[in-house]
Amino acid sequence: MQIIIALIVFSVIIIIHELGHFSLARKNGVTVTEFSVGMGPRLFTIVKGDNGLSIKFFASTDTCLNRADWKEHTKYSLKLLPLGGSCMMLGEDEDVPDVNAFNNKGVWARISVIFAGPFFNFLLAFACALFIIGKVGYDKPTVDVVAKDFYTEGEGIQVGDVLKEINGSKIRVSREVGYYLAFEGCPGDSFTAKVDRNGKIVTVKSPYYKNKEGKITLPFDVAYGRVGIGPLNVIKYSAYEVKLWIEITIKSVGKMITGQVSKDEISGPVGIVDMIGDTYKESRSEGVMQVILNMLYVTIFLSANLGVMNLLPLPALDGGRLVFLFIEAVRGKPINREKEGMVHLIGLIILMGFMFFIMFNDFAKLFHR
Incomplete structure (x- = not known):
C-alpha cells in the first residue's frame, strides 16, 4: 500500500x-502535441478532433495520428509506468514552419x-x-524547555518566550530553530536572540550550551505543537x-x-x-x-x-x-x-x-x- x-x-x-x-x-x-500521464509505452490515447473523441488502445506514436494531424490536435495519453508525465510541444526542439510552433512564439x-x-x-x-x-x-516557536541551571532568573531565554530571531535570522516557525542549527551551526562563543516576552520584544545575548553528549547547541528547546x-x-x-x-x-x-x-x-x-x-x-x-x-x-x-x-x-x-x-x-x-x-x-x-x-x-x- x-x-x-x-x-x-x-x-x-x-x-x-x-x-x-x-x-x-x-x-x-503553442500547439501541444501530447500531454501524457505516466511514462513508457502508451496504454491508450484520446484525441479530441473534428469528429469528436477518438480513443486508440496501445497506441504508438506513428499509428495514433499522422504528422499533419499533430498540428491540429492534442493527444492525451495514459502510459504504462505510473510515474511522472510529459508535455510535448510542436517545434520545441526543432525549427518547424508553423505559426503555433514553440520556437516561433515571442521570447517572453x-x-x-x-x-x-x-x-x-x-x-x-x-x-x-x-x-x-x-x-x-502552525508551529509557533514558543520556548518550552530551558537547560537546567543554565540561566539565573530573568537573565536569558525563558519558558514562554516566542522566538523572533537568532543571530539576525528570522524565526517564524519552530522548525526553523532546527534548520538554523543545521545550516548555520553555533558560530562564536555566544548568540543573540530576539524574543516576544508578554508582548514586548526583548533582546537576549547568551553563551551556547554543551549538552550531555558534549555537543555545542542552543540552551533551549521550542514546542512543536500546532496553534490555530x-x-x-x-x-x-x-x-x-x-x-x-x-x-x-x-x-x-x-x-x-x-x-x-x-x-x-x-x-x-x-x-x-x-x-x-x-x-x-x-x-x-x-x-x-x-x-x-x-x-x-x-x-x-x-x-x-x-x-x-x-x-x-x-x-x-x-x-x-x-x-x-x-x-x-x-x-x-x-x-x-x-x-x-x-x-x-x-x-x-x-x-x-x-x-x-x-x-x-x-x-x-x-x-x-
Missing part, C-alpha cells in the same frame, strides 16, 4: 509540473511556458500548506511555508556543491518512495486524517524541491532553457538552435548519469539498513 501511495504522490507532483507547461502553452497559442511567451512548470509546483505546495495550516494551525490561526494568517503562513522550503532547498544545493553533504544524505526517486512509505507506516496508526496531513506535508517538501531543482541553470532542465531564452531576450535573437540542442543533449546525458548514480546509491542504502 505504501508503494502505491508513494507513486501517487510522486506522480501528482510531476503531473502538476507538466500541467503548468501545458496551461501556459495553450494560453500562448516561451519564457512563461518554461517557467510555468516550476511555478505550478510552488502553487501545489501552497495549496497543500493551506489545507494543513487551515486544519491544524485566522484565515488571513493561514494564507500568510502557507506562503511562508513554501518560501521556507525553497530556501532550505537552495541552501541544501549549496552544501552539495561545496561538498558539505555526503552521498548518503542525497536521495533520488527510490529513496523518496522509501521515505514516503516510511512516513505512511509511521502515521497510519494515528488515523486517516493524520496520514493525509503527513502525505500533504511530504508533497509540500517534494513539490517545492522539484520546483527549485528545475530552475537550476543547468542544461536539459527548465532553468537551463530559461538561460538561453534570457540571453535571446537581451541580444534580440536566438542562439543557434543546433548548438543549443547539443548543449541540452550533453546536459541530459550527464543528468541521466547522475540519476543512475543516485538510484544505485538509493538501493545500496536500502540493502544496508
Whole structure:
C-alpha cells in the first residue's frame, strides 16, 4: 500500500509540473502535441478532433495520428509506468514552419511556458500548506524547555518566550530553530536572540550550551505543537511555508556543491518512495486524517524541491532553457538552435548519469539498513 501511495504522490507532483507547461502553452497559442500521464509505452490515447473523441488502445506514436494531424490536435495519453508525465510541444526542439510552433512564439511567451512548470509546483505546495495550516494551525516557536541551571532568573531565554530571531535570522516557525542549527551551526562563543516576552520584544545575548553528549547547541528547546490561526494568517503562513522550503532547498544545493553533504544524505526517486512509505507506516496508526496531513506535508517538501531543482541553470532542465531564452531576450535573437540542442543533449546525458548514480546509491542504502 505504501508503494502505491508513494507513486501517487510522486506522480501528482510531476503531473502538476507538466500541467503548468501545458496551461501556459495553450494560453500562448503553442500547439501541444501530447500531454501524457505516466511514462513508457502508451496504454491508450484520446484525441479530441473534428469528429469528436477518438480513443486508440496501445497506441504508438506513428499509428495514433499522422504528422499533419499533430498540428491540429492534442493527444492525451495514459502510459504504462505510473510515474511522472510529459508535455510535448510542436517545434520545441526543432525549427518547424508553423505559426503555433514553440520556437516561433515571442521570447517572453516561451519564457512563461518554461517557467510555468516550476511555478505550478510552488502553487501545489501552497495549496497543500493551506489545507494543513487551515486544519491544524502552525508551529509557533514558543520556548518550552530551558537547560537546567543554565540561566539565573530573568537573565536569558525563558519558558514562554516566542522566538523572533537568532543571530539576525528570522524565526517564524519552530522548525526553523532546527534548520538554523543545521545550516548555520553555533558560530562564536555566544548568540543573540530576539524574543516576544508578554508582548514586548526583548533582546537576549547568551553563551551556547554543551549538552550531555558534549555537543555545542542552543540552551533551549521550542514546542512543536500546532496553534490555530485566522484565515488571513493561514494564507500568510502557507506562503511562508513554501518560501521556507525553497530556501532550505537552495541552501541544501549549496552544501552539495561545496561538498558539505555526503552521498548518503542525497536521495533520488527510490529513496523518496522509501521515505514516503516510511512516513505512511509511521502515521497510519494515528488515523486517516493524520496520514493525509503527513502525505500533504511530504508533497509540500517534494513539490517545492522539484520546483527549485528545475530552475537550476543547468542544461536539459527548465532553468537551463530559461538561460538561453534570457540571453535571446537581451541580444534580440536566438542562439543557434543546433548548438543549443547539443548543449541540452550533453546536459541530459550527464543528468541521466547522475540519476543512475543516485538510484544505485538509493538501493545500496536500502540493502544496508
